[in-house]
Amino acid sequence: MVERKDVTVLEPPVLRIEHIWKSFGKVQALKDVSFEVYKGDVLALLGDNGAGKSTLIKIISGNYRADKGKIYLNNQPVSFGSPAEARHAGIETVYQQSPVCLNASVTANFFIGRELCNGLPGIKFLKKRAMRQETEKAMADIGVHIPSVKEKVGLLSGGERQALILGRFFHWGGKIALLDEPFAALGVGEARKSLKLIQHMGQQMRLPIILITHNVEYAFEIATRFVVLRHGEMVGEGKIADVKVDDVVAMITGAIHVRDTN
């Protein structure tokens, strides 16, 4: 386990992964990867193409099983057989094309499967107004302005849709969100908004987020910590505040190997 001097409160990490190994046939996608994510962390998971970032995310979210290694959620060992199990436990990958009901309203998507109802025996009537107000409040809390929560989600921009999905996830007790290249399909303006949103959620609201991005500049803007993978190995880890962009780029490309220099 890596020492963490910046953590003063004796809170357990929200997510701890220990000695994760994974291979696909002859390809060793992950070799002995370990790190922790605490409340208030936005962890940037960096690395070149094929470094193993997505594989790691998919192991955490229950898509793949690790060959070796352990995952702890709030200090409890967990092992997910499917994304549904991981989601149930409060871990979810939020990506650009996360499925939403495009023809249904923002409110309907926000409350999907959790609708507020008047409990009549047999027929449950929706409390539409209460749901609208709660959606408006939740979206305002995370700093997203959506024209109208009555509008259908299909008319929202990519960034707004992402905001809705993220906001919904944390509103309903999500513990940690995994974002795999959330800016990939966004224009510059939308990406800016999305950055602000993730920063707000991660730093002000202290919601743990793991963020994969190829854009090191973005990572430096909003992440608090970073992990660099190279050919499946962890070649760097630390606080964003402690490093320079060039150093991290060097780790990604292989010019520096932090563990070697230790």
Add this chain to the structure above:
Amino acid sequence: MTENSGKSVAVLREGKLSIKGNRKAVLRWILDHMVWFILFFVLVVLSCSIRGFAQWGIFRNILYHAVFVGVLAIGEAICIISKEMDLSVESVAGLAAIMTAWLTGTGLDASGILLNGYLALLVVLAMGAIIGAFNAILVVNYKISSFIVTLAGYLMFRALALVVTNGHGVTRLRPEVVMVARTKLFSIPLMVVLLLFIYIAFYIFVTQTRFGQHIYLVGDSREASYNAGIRIGRVLFGVFMLSGMLAGLTGWLLAARTNGAAPNIGMGMLFEAMAAVVIGGVSLQGGVGNLAGVLAGAILLSTIATAVSLLGMPPFYMNVIRGGFIIIAVLLDALVQRIRPYLM
């Protein structure tokens, strides 16, 4: 701004809404209820061009003839909103009509049971529910496409009824059945009142209840619904059972109208119901549709039929016009979808 009229003050109090925004809301509302405007337009044109069209008797007739397709179309609409398909409704309605006639018929061609008409209604509703559950089992548990499952049902169920009656129809039913078709309330046929009542009930059901909402969400994105923990199978069971029950009810109403049931009763209604659904703005993509539009679609089809027969045109013209209306409706819908984002 003391010179403001009460109305604009109210508008300002709403917040960001400007008068202009209000006008957009009106436009949006018009676009969302396009079918009703088309229906109104067609009625006006026909009233102006056909002598004697614009009278209560004709309108009453149009509404009366819209009842059967209208009720059947509700079930079809719910199925299509959930992104399934029910091709069996027509045959289930035919089976229900023949069963109703056979159970309540007073002549020698019936069963001789002389079952009370309302009990017969319960029987055909239960039968519709069972057939719906059967369809749902094949779709949900055996993962067969609903198109195929209900195509088989379309072929099977009417024939099943004819097995019971040995291939012939039944006439002369018990009076309480026939009465439903002949009663008027303040010159409005009871059937029409029933139609409106059923539409209002189902409109409230799909727009105001959790189950109704889930029908839309499941039709919109199975994946998002599954992720959210909605039990999709259960929703589909409900959808197919409702569709079956509405088909059963349609059959009972058909038997009441004709005071009996010929072997081919209600034949061709599947396509009319489907047309009403599509003209009404329900999308085959799933997750989109408004029952009010479907009612307008059913009335529009009945209007066309009435006009064609009033004009003494050969009946095959009817399908030319119906087909034309389907194309127009779908094109208009595509146009509306393009304009709507600008009216936010």
